[in-house]
Amino acid sequence: MKTMNRAALLAATTALLTALATLGGCANSSTMTYLPTGDTGFAINCSGSDASTSWAECYKKAGETCGAYGYDVVSKDTDNGATAGGSVGGIFGANIKNRSMVIRCKQ
Numbered sequence: 001m002k003t004m005n006r007a008a009l010l011a012a013t014t015a016l017l018t019a020l021a022t023l024g025g026c027a028n029s030s031t032m033t034y035l036p037t038g039d040t041g042f043a044i045n046c047s048g049s050d051a052s053t054s055w056a057e058c059y060k061k062a063g064e065t066c067g068a069y070g071y072d073v074v075s076k077d078t079d080n081g082a083t084a085g086g087s088v089g090g091i092f093g094a095n096i097k098n099r100s101m102v103i104r105c106k107q
Helices: 002-026 055-069
Strands: 028-034 040-046 071-079 094-105
Touching: 028 055, 040 055, 055 071, 055 094
Parallel strands: none
Antiparallel strands: 028 040, 040 094, 071 094
16 A cells, blocks of 8 residues: 555656646746837746746847847836745755746847
8 A cells, every 4th residue: 555655656757747847848938919009019928937937038029039139128016925835755945936027129
């Protein structure tokens, strides 16, 4: 019976870690939007856990989006979020950061 409990614990922990890693990897995205001036801008979301993302990820995505023209940061927001995580055998934490910024590409 102990072997079965360890196997179940290992499976649950593996599934949870895989889900958290997937969330961190998919959080970096940009979406075209219109600014209050009518100009085209991009909303960039680079949220994730402390270990997987930082503002550097946002700036990298902004550079990829606008290329050699460069960009201006219109707004930048951070929400520290909450600690998330757990498993059958215990609780572990990852501080989730919600990071987003809006940019305007230079022309």
